[in-house]
Amino acid sequence: MQLSIAIPSANCSYLEMLSHLHCRPATLLTFSKSFQIYRRTKFPSSMASISTVSTEKAASSNQDQPTQKTHLPLQVSPPVPASISAQFQDYYILVRCCVGLSKFDSSFRFFVLVCWHSLKWLNLVAKRLEKFKTTIFTQMSMLAIKHGAINLGQGFPNFDGPEFVKEAAIQAIKDGKNQYARGYGVPDLNSAVAARFKKDTGLVVDPEKEVTVTSGCTEAIAATMLGLINPGDEVILFAPFYDSYEATLSMVGAKITSITLRPPDFSVPIDELKSAISKNTRAILINTPHNPTGKMFSREELEIIASLCVENDVLVFTDEVYDKLAFEADHICMASLPGMYERTVTLNSLGKTFSLTGWKIGWAIAPPHLTWGVRQAHSFLTFATSTPMQWAAAAALQAPDSYYEELKRDYMAKKAILVEGLKSVGFKVYPSSGTYFVVVDHTPFGLENDIAFCEYLIKEVGVVAIPTSVFYLNPEDGKNLVRFTFCKDEETLRSAVERMKEKLIRR
Amino acid sequence: MEEKLSRVAKTLKPSPIQELSHLAQRCNAINLAEGFPDFPAPPHVKEAAVSAINSDFNQYRHVQGICDHLAKQMKQNHGLHVDPLTDIAICCGQSEAFAATIFATINQGDEVLLFDPAYETYEACIAMAGGIPVYVVLDPPHWTLDLDKLMTYFTVRTKAIVLNSPHNPTGKVFTKDELEAIAGACRTKDCLAITDEVYEYITYDLERHISLASLPGMQERTIITSSLSKTFSVTGWRVGWAIAPACIASAIRNIHVKITDSAPAPFQEAALTALRSSPEYFESLRREYEAKRDYVLKLLVGAGFQIHFKPQGSFFVFAELPVNCPLSDVEFVSELIRQAGVAAVPGCGFFHTNLSSLGLSQADQTYQKRYIRFAFCKSDATLSAAAHKMGETVDGNGHLKLF
Numbered sequence: 001m002q003l004s005i006a007i008p009s010a011n012c013s014y015l016e017m018l019s020h021l022h023c024r025p026a027t028l029l030t031f032s033k034s035f036q037i038y039r040r041t042k043f044p045s046s047m048a049s050i051s052t053v054s055t056e057k058a059a060s061s062n063q064d065q066p067t068q069k070t071h072l073p074l075q076v077s078p079p080v081p082a083s084i085s086a087q088f089q090d091y092y093i094l095v096r097c098c099v100g101l102s103k104f105d106s107s108f109r110f111f112v113l114v115c116w117h118s119l120k121w122l123n124l125v126a127k128r129l130e131k132f133k134t135t136i137f138t139q140m141s142m143l144a145i146k147h148g149a150i151n152l153g154q155g156f157p158n159f160d161g162p163e164f165v166k167e168a169a170i171q172a173i174k175d176g177k178n179q180y181a182r183g184y185g186v187p188d189l190n191s192a193v194a195a196r197f198k199k200d201t202g203l204v205v206d207p208e209k210e211v212t213v214t215s216g217c218t219e220a221i222a223a224t225m226l227g228l229i230n231p232g233d234e235v236i237l238f239a240p241f242y243d244s245y246e247a248t249l250s251m252v253g254a255k256i257t258s259i260t261l262r263p264p265d266f267s268v269p270i271d272e273l274k275s276a277i278s279k280n281t282r283a284i285l286i287n288t289p290h291n292p293t294g295k296m297f298s299r300e301e302l303e304i305i306a307s308l309c310v311e312n313d314v315l316v317f318t319d320e321v322y323d324k325l326a327f328e329a330d331h332i333c334m335a336s337l338p339g340m341y342e343r344t345v346t347l348n349s350l351g352k353t354f355s356l357t358g359w360k361i362g363w364a365i366a367p368p369h370l371t372w373g374v375r376q377a378h379s380f381l382t383f384a385t386s387t388p389m390q391w392a393a394a395a396a397l398q399a400p401d402s403y404y405e406e407l408k409r410d411y412m413a414k415k416a417i418l419v420e421g422l423k424s425v426g427f428k429v430y431p432s433s434g435t436y437f438v439v440v441d442h443t444p445f446g447l448e449n450d451i452a453f454c455e456y457l458i459k460e461v462g463v464v465a466i467p468t469s470v471f472y473l474n475p476e477d478g479k480n481l482v483r484f485t486f487c488k489d490e491e492t493l494r495s496a497v498e499r500m501k502e503k504l505i506r507r
Numbered sequence: 508m509e510e511k512l513s514r515v516a517k518t519l520k521p522s523p524i525q526e527l528s529h530l531a532q533r534c535n536a537i538n539l540a541e542g543f544p545d546f547p548a549p550p551h552v553k554e555a556a557v558s559a560i561n562s563d564f565n566q567y568r569h570v571q572g573i574c575d576h577l578a579k580q581m582k583q584n585h586g587l588h589v590d591p592l593t594d595i596a597i598c599c600g601q602s603e604a605f606a607a608t609i610f611a612t613i614n615q616g617d618e619v620l621l622f623d624p625a626y627e628t629y630e631a632c633i634a635m636a637g638g639i640p641v642y643v644v645l646d647p648p649h650w651t652l653d654l655d656k657l658m659t660y661f662t663v664r665t666k667a668i669v670l671n672s673p674h675n676p677t678g679k680v681f682t683k684d685e686l687e688a689i690a691g692a693c694r695t696k697d698c699l700a701i702t703d704e705v706y707e708y709i710t711y712d713l714e715r716h717i718s719l720a721s722l723p724g725m726q727e728r729t730i731i732t733s734s735l736s737k738t739f740s741v742t743g744w745r746v747g748w749a750i751a752p753a754c755i756a757s758a759i760r761n762i763h764v765k766i767t768d769s770a771p772a773p774f775q776e777a778a779l780t781a782l783r784s785s786p787e788y789f790e791s792l793r794r795e796y797e798a799k800r801d802y803v804l805k806l807l808v809g810a811g812f813q814i815h816f817k818p819q820g821s822f823f824v825f826a827e828l829p830v831n832c833p834l835s836d837v838e839f840v841s842e843l844i845r846q847a848g849v850a851a852v853p854g855c856g857f858f859h860t861n862l863s864s865l866g867l868s869q870a871d872q873t874y875q876k877r878y879i880r881f882a883f884c885k886s887d888a889t890l891s892a893a894a895h896k897m898g899e900t901v902d903g904n905g906h907l908k909l910f
Contacts (some may be wrong), residue, residue, distance in 0.1 A: 122858045135764060160563040169773070170557045178553070179543040196827075215599045215745065215767040222766045226635060230513045247765040250611060252513070358566045358772025360599065362746075373513060380631040383602040386771045387743030 054311035075252050084368045135243060136470045140454065144464040147353055149457075149495040150488075152418075153289070153464035155437065157487040160394075161356040162403070169359075169392035177387050183379050185213030185363070186390040192397040193363050197346075200323070201336040209368045212375050217321050217349035220374070221379055222248045224317050224345050224364060227373030229254050234281035238268070240478055242319070242473030244290050254282070256507050258473040263441070263481070266295040270304055277308050283315040286334060289322040292468055292483040294432020296329045314369070316344045321362075324404055327412055328433035335365070342367050345374065349391045351437075354405070355487075358499045359389045411436055411486070418486040422496030426506050437489040439468060441480050444506050449479040457482075461503040463496045473501050511647050527840060531850030537893045539803075539881045540850040542675065542822065543742040546886040551790065552739050552781045567768065570775040573597055576782035585721040593753035596760035599770045601705050601734040601747040604759070605608075606632050607766060608701055608730045608749050610693040611758040617666035617718040619701075622652070624698050624825075624857035624878075626675045626703070638666070642859045647874050648815030648827070650677045654688040661692060667699035668692070668797035670719055673706040673889060676880040677825045678818020678855050680714045686774045690722040700729040705747075708738045711797045720750075727752050730759070737822075737884075738792070739781045744774040795820055796883070799890060803883040806894045812879070822884040825854065835876045846908075847900045849893050854878030 140153045151158075160166075190207035198204055205211065206420070214220040221244055229235060231253030237245055239258045249256050257276050259269060277284070284305065288297040297305075309316055316334055323331045335344040349362035364374050419438060422429050429439035447453040450467035457463050465482040469475035486493060526688035531538055538545070547553075574591035580770060591597065597603040605628070613619060616638035621629055623642040630640045643660050647650055671690065672681040681689075693700050700719055707716045734747030747770075749759045803824055809813055812826040828839060836853035836857040844850050858875035902908050 135761075138764075154567070156566040158566075160565055166560050166565070169560055171667075173553050173556050176547050178548045178741045178743045179545075180541070215603075215771075216769075218768040226513070228513055231637075244765045244768075251762075251765070345882055358564070358568050358769060359608045360767060360769065360771050377635070380635060381603060381606050381766055382599045382745065384600075384743065384745070385626065386599075386774065389623045389771060432822055 010141040011488050022151050074123045076399055077105050102122040127359050136466060140458070140464055140466060143455070143458050147458050147462060149462045149464045150499065151464045152484045152486070152488065152491060152493075153454075153466045155352075155487060156357040157355045158492060160354060160415075162399075164399075165354055165356065165392050165396040168395035169388050172391035174389035178390055179387065180384045181213075181387040181390055183384050184375050184389065185211060185385065186394065189213055189361075189397075190364075191391045192394040193348075193365065196397045197365055197393070200319045200331075201333045203333075203336055203341060205365055207370075210365055210371050212364045212366075212371055212378060213390060214359040214362045214364065214378055215382050215385050216351065217319060217347050218244055219360075219378065219382060220347045220349070220362045221245065221317070221319065221380040222251075223374045225252050225254070226377035226381070227375070228315065228345070228370060230283060234278075235282055236284040237278055237473075238272075238286065238290075239473060240292055240468050240481075241285070241469060242287060245285055245287075256473065257281075259289075260477050261293065261295065262326055263439075266290070266293045267432070268297070268301045268305070273305070274308065277312055277314065279312050281312055281314045283317055284309065285317045285319070285321040288334075289320075289326055289331065291322065291435055291436025292466070292471060292481075293430065294435045294437050296326060296331065297435040298329070302332055302334055302337060302360065306334065306340050309343060310339045314343070316340065317347065318344060319347045321347070321349050321352050322435040323348065324407060325411055325436055327408065327415065327435040328431070331434065342369075345370055350389075350396060353404075354396050360386060360395075361389050361393045361405065384456045414486040414488070414490060417490060417493045417497065418484060421493070421500065422484065425497070425504050436481050437485050439481045439483050440481050443480050445504060446506070450482050454482055457500075457504070462499050521829055526568070527844070527850065527852065530841070531844050534844050534848065536844045536848045536850040537896060538850045538894055539883070539885065539889075540852045542882045542884060543736075544740040544884045544886075546740065547891055548695055548740045548869055549781075549784075551619065551784070552741065552777055555780035556744075556773050556777035558727060559773035562776075564776045566772060568772040569597060569769065570772075570779065572779045573748070573775060573782065576779065577750065580782065581718075581750065585718040587718065587721055587726060589750055590753065590849040591792060594756045596749045596751075596756050596757075596763055597770050597775065598747050598749060598763045600736060601703060601732045601768045602628065603745075603763060603767060603770075604732040604734070604747045604749040605701070605703060606635075607762040608732060608751070608755075609633055609636045609638070611755060611763050611782045612699055612701075612730070613666060616664060618662060618664040619666060620660055620668040621859075622670070622674070623859055624650075624676055624854065625859065626671060627667075627737075629669050629671075629703075629856045630859065639664070640859070641665070642861050643668075645679070648813075650816060652680045652681070652688070654685070657688055658692055658695075659772075661696045661698070665698055667697060667701050668756070669701045669703070670717075671703040673704075673710060673716060673820025675706070675815065675821050676823050676852070676854065676878075678821045678823050679816070680710055680716060680819040683717060686717055686719055686722055690719060690725050693728060694724045696730070700725065700730060702731050704731060704733040705737050707733060708792060708870070709796050710793065710820040711800060712817075712819060716820065730755060731902050733777055735781055738789075739784075740884075741774070741781075744771065744777070746770050746774045746778050799883040799885070799887070800824070801880060802887075802890055802894075806890075807881065810897055822882055824881045824883065826879050826881060827874075828879065836879055837876075840879060848896045852880040854880055 125468045137154045141151065144151045144153065190211040190213065193211045194205050194207040214223055225248045229252045233254050233255060234255045235249055235254045236259060239260045246256060259272050259276060261268065286297060318334045320333065333346060335341045335346045345364055345366040347364050350359060351357035360374050366374060419429055422440055426444050428440050428444065432438045442450065442453040445453065447456055450469050454465050454467045457465055468481040469478035470481050528541055531540060568860060574595040577595055578589040578591040581589045586867065596604065598607060609632045613633060613636040617638045618641050619633045619638050620641050620643050623644050633640045634684050641660055643657060657841060668689065702719050704718060710716050718731060720726045720731055729753040730748050731750055732747065736742040751759065755867055800818060804817065807824060807826050811829045813829060814826055818824055828836065836855055840851055840853045900908050
């Protein structure tokens, strides 16, 4: 389809932008045409200015050598309020058009997302932001509130953490522990993390040199990427993946190779991995137990990955936040495999294990030479982590085995309710060994893709799930799957199942 | 395995502030170095946090009420119209707000202007994003900005200017004229301005903090960053924000979500209470800090330091070593810790040289090793203990024997 003929050169970047939204060509063309007409009628004098500005800026933003940049003065012919500067006028026009068009067709509301990509075009906002859209979780949560739907989408509990941990935080606040903590962690917490790690893996680590406390595991991931990955480095990810991995890797300018884990058992495709990994690979990122599938990497899989990493001198970053929610298999820590500790950064957090996701206490465990990089980045990302919560986390990590056993028992009961329910409603449910997530195939219900299914589920059934296509580099790979969570109280889970039984119709 | 570190990590060095802090801890010195209070946070704010934890505000949250309060404050204090739904991003402290802002706006090769001396973190953030920090010199002894020279620092590559006012380490509050010059430059050169206003409520002698964004043509190009930390003496809670035009605020929010996902939930709740504090709270904050400032100034002058510039804001004094003192700032601070048991920060860590040094000779730059930063965000007991300890090591003229 010759889209470029129909659209002036300035709008070639629109195609690029819109391609990120994975629109079909017909939709692109319709939108572009409507946009052109709309813009011409509403902002006639802006046509010339936008073309000039966009091509100049697009040209300059593509050049890496600062000395080669030519910076022509912006064309200022505002059909828009004079108080808005030239740079923002184009954005203003774009927003106005999108809002205007949305009145004609509800699907155009979706194109307000185009604004995000226009920011790159306008050079207002850094190029790295291509991956930084409003998250799918926020979008779904907003829809859920609007329709009064039961939220089995976003992965946080609707019940609270244990009293003894909350009390410890309160005590810390009252004791005046409210000022900056040591950048890499309150000593008590570092020690508690090291002690727990020893209990779990047998590995002895130095809390002062090998443990770094961060604002949640999310920050630990960001600090690890920024501290240890250079622009252009090759990094391997397993899809589907938690959305911050791709975003932070693009922030550091890494080259991402994605290896897809496929149903029904989401096992690691070893041959594909072997051909993807080479001496040029800098790092491989493993999330086990795995969000969203609930897969747990087996010892065999980890050993193969380990030997490839040793052979090619590759670093490993493991995200193990769900390690205490391991139901059908034992959690294996990559760092504990032979030859692996010296090249592994193990990431974890308090939030999932203690149902306190809003406290933002996470950590990275790594040998000193890798820890140093993580700490450097961390100190300039957030400087220090919430002090009273760190004290409470130190208390939490000393919880007896009975706490973890009860946690598992509770979650297994919840999982049973959800899984039974989903099966009886007619989903194809894939077995999940760990985490509090389950992925299912929604195609028996006849909707075209995961996003469409989730919207239907919210509006017509009143239940929220997460469309998994956002967890893949190529969303097509995930369009048949959606993710449910069972980190909710049993009554909520039962109500959700009831709603689905009543209203979800196989087509 | 050092080669496994990223290029950026290798260029970053451990903070000199933190290293001397460790020495101070080992010697049990009175800490007038690091900029956080040693007195309790206000009770009403702590109670709000405790209540939030008990009321189960412990999961991922975005507390919209904070944005509503901030919008109201911006209107009241600076006459700024801020849309609480779109223009504000809540982050883990001003630190993260600044980092997210930099990642949201700075591309490889973009130049960012900073005023020298400067808080050490800005440069590292900018470097992490691939930007190039360019330092605009504030001239001692009064840290004046040469308005004519200001424009010469801008190039075609200049993307943004960072303004920290009230200023760490000097305590300078940028004047209306200076702000107007900066604003004029931003408008002419079509640049962004990123402000760090964490000390916004700590100003003295009838000085009022003026937000750069309130100047004509500035709101649309300014990102304001600030936090609860200094205003409410809760530096360990990590609740801060960025206020910017909607498209930039959204970008910052999206980056923040990928860096930390959310600021600590119970403290966001407590922020609602904090931000509703009465005008009396802010007034007494100012008054108490002013008294401490005056006390410390008297102490330092009595001990022989040269105080050319009385701090008009923040809780730092940037004192110059006496003319005939042979020690460098680092040496002096070390000795002060060992002999007098008082810790401060050598000023050299705040000074920087531009890669393309604009003609300053070696001699002109010696002042960069002559300044010591003292923090007075400490209880009266701490300050008088410091006075006492320094008093024990002074000679007949009231000057430190170290000199």
